[in-house]
Amino acid sequence: MAAVIGVAAVAAAAFLAVGGGSGPNGPRALTSDEVNRLAMTRFRNYQAHGRAVTITVPGTAGRLIVTGSVDYQRKIGYGVVHGTGRDTSSDGLIEWTARSVFVHPMANAPAHAPASPPRSGWYGRPLQSSGSSLDSSLSIALGLGSDRPDNAQLLPQNGAAWLGRDQVDGHRVDVMTGPSSRDRSGTAGSVRYWVGSDGTMYRVRVSVGSESQPVVIDFDTQKYIPVKPVPGVTPTQ
Structure with a gap:
């Protein structure tokens, strides 16, 4: 899908995420309805303002594990980070744009980020375009919204396919693949989308770099909280 991943280096590093959701009849070419839903799915996120x-x-x-919200109109994300199967040195609050990451370390990070970011204790750095699975994941998450539908005519020409049917939190979905970047230079089928009957995106999965496991982004896992900028910081897209 055009521009699904907002950073070219991420797109180039993306490879097919194998497993989960495929039915006995896939892969196959998309129907016209499926093409239209896949073309609309990032626009649906933008229409919702945030997820x-x-x-x-x-x-x-x-x-x-980053639990939080992404504002797809302002291109900014905010949440809380917890390590699993590792130490807690990376735990804390996080806010990010396409260019910057701000972290607020916390020894006992809450389950959910507070609605208003703390006024102090933040450390900023540039978002890395390569070499960091966290930053690649944050970039991917931001890229899953667009202010216009993708070109439905180009999707089948660039490797989009239907893989099968699945359920995500009670929602019946179709699992589809699509091209990974605006210029479609990535491997066709490098991203998997779990898409509902109205084009709503419920899950996305993509591999990054040399990691053996894919990045998984699940939507509507908790209540959406509007994203507020870190105090004193103007979001830069």
């Missing part, structure tokens, strides 16, 4: 997300980030030292 609640849980981002599962792979890593050799254990996974990171």
Whole structure:
């Protein structure tokens, strides 16, 4: 799907995420209805203004789980990070844009980020375009919204396919693949989308770099909380 991943280096690193959701009849070409839903799915996120997300980030030292919200109109995300199967050195609050990451370390991070970010204790850095599975995952999450539908005519020409049917939190979905970048230079089928009957995106899965496990982004995993900028910081897209 055009521009699904907002950073070219991420797109180039994306490979097919194998497993889960495929039915006995897939892969096959998309029907016209499926093409239209896949073309609309990022626009649906933009129309919703923002979505609640849980981002599962792979890593050799254990996974990171980011629980929070992404504002798809302002291109900014905010949430809390917890390590699983690893130490707690990365735990805390996080806010990010396409260019910057701000972290607020916390020894006992809450289950959900507070509605208003703390006024102090933040550390900022540039978002890395490569070499960090966390930053790649944050970039992917931001790229899953667009202010216009994708070109439905181009999707079948660039490798989009139907893989099967599945359920996500009680929602019946179709699992589809699509091209990974605006210029479609990535491997066709490098991203998997779990898409509902109205084009709503419920899950996305994509591999990054040399990690053996894919990034998984689940939507509507908790209540959406509007994203407020870190005090004193103007979001930069």
